[in-house]
Amino acid sequence: MLIRFVKNFLSGSGHRSGTPLCLMFHRIGELDDQLAPLHPLDAVTEETFRSVIREVAENWCPLSISDLTERLRSGRTIPKRAVVITFDDGFADNLTVALPILEDFCVPATVYVTTGFIDRSIDPFQYDLASLVCASTEIEFGWAGQRRRWHLNSAVARTECYTEIYRHLKSSTATVRTAAMSGLMNGVRNLPDHRVRYLTWEQLQELAASPLITIGGHTHSHLVLDAVNRDEMAADIERGRQLLQSRLRVAVRHFSYPYGHHDRTVRRTVSNLGFQCAMETDRNRNRQPSDLFQIPRVSVTNETAFTILGPTEEACVGALRPTSSIKWESTDATDR
Numbered sequence: 001m002l003i004r005f006v007k008n009f010l011s012g013s014g015h016r017s018g019t020p021l022c023l024m025f026h027r028i029g030e031l032d033d034q035l036a037p038l039h040p041l042d043a044v045t046e047e048t049f050r051s052v053i054r055e056v057a058e059n060w061c062p063l064s065i066s067d068l069t070e071r072l073r074s075g076r077t078i079p080k081r082a083v084v085i086t087f088d089d090g091f092a093d094n095l096t097v098a099l100p101i102l103e104d105f106c107v108p109a110t111v112y113v114t115t116g117f118i119d120r121s122i123d124p125f126q127y128d129l130a131s132l133v134c135a136s137t138e139i140e141f142g143w144a145g146q147r148r149r150w151h152l153n154s155a156v157a158r159t160e161c162y163t164e165i166y167r168h169l170k171s172s173t174a175t176v177r178t179a180a181m182s183g184l185m186n187g188v189r190n191l192p193d194h195r196v197r198y199l200t201w202e203q204l205q206e207l208a209a210s211p212l213i214t215i216g217g218h219t220h221s222h223l224v225l226d227a228v229n230r231d232e233m234a235a236d237i238e239r240g241r242q243l244l245q246s247r248l249r250v251a252v253r254h255f256s257y258p259y260g261h262h263d264r265t266v267r268r269t270v271s272n273l274g275f276q277c278a279m280e281t282d283r284n285r286n287r288q289p290s291d292l293f294q295i296p297r298v299s300v301t302n303e304t305a306f307t308i309l310g311p312t313e314e315a316c317v318g319a320l321r322p323t324s325s326i327k328w329e330s331t332d333a334t335d336r
């Protein structure tokens with residue numbers, strides 16, 4: 001039944017021949033039960049991923065990012081049912097879970113890496129914040145002269161608190177994020193170390209050594225590039241690329257925008273720094289790339305796959321649940 005879902009998704013009505021379908025993944029694995037309500041889009045299961053890749057191998061034309069870029073650049077034909085597989089951020093399961101599946105079906109993929117996650121100089125604040133919210137009875141947060149306090153006695157309160165703080169921190173500089181998270185986590189003990197979710201340099205080297213894998217840039221600090229100072233934006237993109245090139249000894253020519261955010265200045269900066277193309281995100285899987293620095297991708301998660309599939313298929317895909325069906329393990333997760 002899962003295969004049926006994947007076929008429906010991939011062969012989705014209206015997908016025109018010659019329009020490359022670029023798929024975006026992050027983690028491949030199980031959602032963390034406790035964090036899932038706050039991170040419903042975080043991962044697709046190994047089962048779903050294998051089914052997608054099997055379908056791609058059997059009924060689509062998988063392209064590497066270099067092949068796609070070259071075809072777009074030269075005006076050569078994009079094959080019918082062309083598909084490009086990509087991952088963002090640099091999660092360890094891209095090596096341990098995804099790569100063996102890609103190898104089984106000989107499907108190429110690009111991994112866009114945020115180098116600060118790899119060298120552990122940038123904390124994954126979204127996971128830290130989620131753990132903090134789950135482990136706290138109340139949180140107080142100050143922003144732009146205002147302070148708010150949340151009593152975290154319900155799933156709704158936890159989601160609201162998380163969403164509000166996440167929204168502020170997402171668009172901040174790395175320095176502001178770090179300072180804010182240090183203040184919030186001051187005195188809090190025994191939270192999980194989410195940095196282990198990401199590849200180490202050794203693992204990234206192993207991943208990059210696969211002939212199926214292309215490594216692309218995804219900044220050093222995972223900033224919202226059109227929200228920060230222009231100099232900081234350019235420096236962060238270049239720092240990530242330089243680190244990848246020096247540690248992996250590969251040319252890094254492809255880029256994806258963190259959170260999919262960009263504007264004209266960001267695009268020009270990425271181009272001027274020597275990247276050949278850049279990927280954004282778009283829910284419209286039938287949109288043609290408008291240029292090499294605005295190649296649309298569709299996010300594939302259990303959540304979005306289900307939305308694309310539509311509610312009538314719900315009974316067919318037991319492994320896939322819409323967000324609303326993910327319940328908190330306990331009505332009061334703050335007792336831990």
Ligand SMILES: [Zn+2]
Pocket residue numbers: 088089218222257258259
């Ligand atoms: Zn990212």
